[in-house]
Amino acid sequence: MNLLDGKLISDRIKAEIAAEVKTKMLDAGKVAPHLAAILVGEDPASQTYVASKEKDCKEVGFISSVYKYPANLSQEKLLEAIRFLNNDPEIDGFIVQLPLPKHIDEHTIIESIDPAKDVDGFHPVNVGRMVLNIPSYLPATPYGIITLLESYKIETAGKHCVILGRSNIVGTPVSILLSRKSKTGNATVTLCNSHTPNLQAIAATADILIVAMGKKEFVTAEMVKKDAVVIDVGIHRVPSEETKSGYKLTGDVNFIDVAKKCSYITPVPGGIGPMTRVSLLLNTLKAAKKEFKF
Amino acid sequence: MNLLDGKLISDRIKAEIAAEVKTKMLDAGKVAPHLAAILVGEDPASQTYVASKEKDCKEVGFISSVYKYPANLSQEKLLEAIRFLNNDPEIDGFIVQLPLPKHIDEHTIIESIDPAKDVDGFHPVNVGRMVLNIPSYLPATPYGIITLLESYKIETAGKHCVILGRSNIVGTPVSILLSRKSKTGNATVTLCNSHTPNLQAIAATADILIVAMGKKEFVTAEMVKKDAVVIDVGIHRVPSEETKSGYKLTGDVNFIDVAKKCSYITPVPGGIGPMTRVSLLLNTLKAAKKEFKF
Numbered sequence: 001m002n003l004l005d006g007k008l009i010s011d012r013i014k015a016e017i018a019a020e021v022k023t024k025m026l027d028a029g030k031v032a033p034h035l036a037a038i039l040v041g042e043d044p045a046s047q048t049y050v051a052s053k054e055k056d057c058k059e060v061g062f063i064s065s066v067y068k069y070p071a072n073l074s075q076e077k078l079l080e081a082i083r084f085l086n087n088d089p090e091i092d093g094f095i096v097q098l099p100l101p102k103h104i105d106e107h108t109i110i111e112s113i114d115p116a117k118d119v120d121g122f123h124p125v126n127v128g129r130m131v132l133n134i135p136s137y138l139p140a141t142p143y144g145i146i147t148l149l150e151s152y153k154i155e156t157a158g159k160h161c162v163i164l165g166r167s168n169i170v171g172t173p174v175s176i177l178l179s180r181k182s183k184t185g186n187a188t189v190t191l192c193n194s195h196t197p198n199l200q201a202i203a204a205t206a207d208i209l210i211v212a213m214g215k216k217e218f219v220t221a222e223m224v225k226k227d228a229v230v231i232d233v234g235i236h237r238v239p240s241e242e243t244k245s246g247y248k249l250t251g252d253v254n255f256i257d258v259a260k261k262c263s264y265i266t267p268v269p270g271g272i273g274p275m276t277r278v279s280l281l282l283n284t285l286k287a288a289k290k291e292f293k294f
Numbered sequence: 295m296n297l298l299d300g301k302l303i304s305d306r307i308k309a310e311i312a313a314e315v316k317t318k319m320l321d322a323g324k325v326a327p328h329l330a331a332i333l334v335g336e337d338p339a340s341q342t343y344v345a346s347k348e349k350d351c352k353e354v355g356f357i358s359s360v361y362k363y364p365a366n367l368s369q370e371k372l373l374e375a376i377r378f379l380n381n382d383p384e385i386d387g388f389i390v391q392l393p394l395p396k397h398i399d400e401h402t403i404i405e406s407i408d409p410a411k412d413v414d415g416f417h418p419v420n421v422g423r424m425v426l427n428i429p430s431y432l433p434a435t436p437y438g439i440i441t442l443l444e445s446y447k448i449e450t451a452g453k454h455c456v457i458l459g460r461s462n463i464v465g466t467p468v469s470i471l472l473s474r475k476s477k478t479g480n481a482t483v484t485l486c487n488s489h490t491p492n493l494q495a496i497a498a499t500a501d502i503l504i505v506a507m508g509k510k511e512f513v514t515a516e517m518v519k520k521d522a523v524v525i526d527v528g529i530h531r532v533p534s535e536e537t538k539s540g541y542k543l544t545g546d547v548n549f550i551d552v553a554k555k556c557s558y559i560t561p562v563p564g565g566i567g568p569m570t571r572v573s574l575l576l577n578t579l580k581a582a583k584k585e586f587k588f
Contacts, residue, residue, distance in 0.1 A: 030339060082523060106430050107426070113363025123418050124418070124420075124422025124425075124426060124428065124430075125422055126418075126422065127418075127421070127422030127425050128420065128421030128423075128424075128425070129418045129422075129428060131418075131422070131462070131466060131470070132401070132420075132421060134418065136418075147472050157489045158490065158491050166423070166473055166474075168427075172470070174426075174474070175469075175485075176425070176466070176470075179469075181487075183462075188484065188485070188487065188489070188490040189485050190482065190484040190485075191482070191483050191485075192482050193473065193475075193482065193485075194453065195451045195452040195480045195481075195482070196482040197452050
């Protein structure tokens with residue numbers, strides 16, 4: 001078994017980004033890429049995510065701004081804030097941290113973001129371009145998965161990829177990327193969901209198994225083919241006596257059990273988490289360089 | 295074996311559309327829906343497709359216009375024609391018949407169409423909305439397949455759908471529709487492509503098999519599970535002594551062989567072809583009624 005070390009690969013990519021920002025931007029008298037985040041309400045998980053995005057930006061030399069609003073912000077006021085960022089030439093890209101309070105329609109908000117600044121890759125234009133294989137921002141987790149597979153030179157063409165979970169931010173887009181006619185693509189892809197009756201049996205046919213179900217340690221060795229590649233997107237906090245904090249992190253895969261049987265596996269933490277974070281930085285860099293035409 | 299009779303279902307839908315146009319539009323003093331088509335060059339197949347779209351419009355009481363240009367039309371002139379149709383309030387929806395001459399970039403053309411008038415459902419905004427389950431124009435063939443399954447009350451939730459072929463206009467969008475959280479969705483979907491090594495074996499696991507490969511009579515009984523539902527999207531013209539014209543039409547499925555084993559099957563012709571055609575009419579009707587907000 002080999003680790004797919006997302007921490008290692010993301011650190012390497014961050015070093016490359018930092019070098020590019022320094023030599024090609026700052027030393028050349030240009031400004032650094034600028035990422036903004038809009039945070040509505042006090043959800044602790046969202047606060048943590050936005051704080052780590054700020055930390056990541058600092059690490060590679062990006063400028064970051066956070067716009068914080070109370071949970072009772074009206075949809076119209078949020079749309080106004082988005083229009084402001086859409087029109088601000090100093091902001092290269094921005095994200096609206098999800099989930100939003102229930103009185104705000106998520107689709108309306110996402111569709112109001114200028115696709116050229118939509119570094120989360122959630123706007124229908126970017127999703128549609130992804131499907132059609134037109135250069136665009138890719139959503140961070142699928143982008144991170146693809147980059148990790150590429151970094152370890154894992155062949156996807158002709159392989160059977162099974163994906164457990166069909167969310168809009170992980171399962172569905174990664175199924176699209178892996179089946180596209182492209183470098184880390186050309187796979188036969190099976191996308192499973194909560195209605196799939198024989199999940200275990202299907203998972204066990206996968207050459208590459210991607211698990212994004214949100215079910216703690218659901219995948220065991222019986223569900224994995226010998227020498228499969230296993231990508232664990234889940235993250236759960238469980239009580240632990242081994243750590244000072246009193247808890248530890250685990251994924252959708254029973255790591256100890258599955259690691260004995262597979263050829264490659266992502267750890268949790270240190271697998272897809274850091275790859276997701278670095279993907280947002282890569283998108284922001286592309287935004288600053290205006291890599292895509294809209 | 296039961297026929298999935300696309301001709302019958304599409305005739306029924308056309309009668310409903312015609313009745314709606316008459317009673318709710320014409321009798322109420324409103325104008326009928328207006329579909330326009332842009333045809334560049336002299337490709338015989340494209341000419342036939344556009345002519346049948348005109349015929350379909352006439353049949354349900356829609357207005358249709360065709361804008362014909364020579365094959366050497368510049369991209370800029372084509373963009374100008376599209377801008378004209380985008381801004382013409384009398385045109386509810388329009389299509390640009392594909393393929394386009396090689397000197398014209400297809401993506402640029404499709405992205406220049408106003409998504410609100412993109413009744414082919416090819417614009418990235420419409421493709422992205424389809425992925426995200428936001429109401430939008432669906433591409434005609436996948437829309438026709440879904441409508442046909444729905445008409446025959448074929449359950450898709452929890453079923454294993456295998457799709458042979460991943461084109462942007464059939465295989466990929468139908469894989470998205472069938473795996474979505476929606477009425478004729480919630481299926482486990484396997485999308486195969488030309489790199490898939492064990493196509494026959496995978497096809498034989500399908501509860502619902504959709505064949506859109508463009509390979510004449512490729513699917514035989516051994517590739518089909520007993521009592522599967524078989525959807526044949528292929529269409530090929532083969533020499534025949536049985537017909538006056540000297541040729542007959544056949545699909546990607548060996549109909550006579552497969553029909554004995556499956557529970558439902560689409561004939562060719564008279565299956566997905568007419569369902570595709572009626573889907574364009576349905577999209578045009580939605581465009582005239584401004585059913586989707588953009």
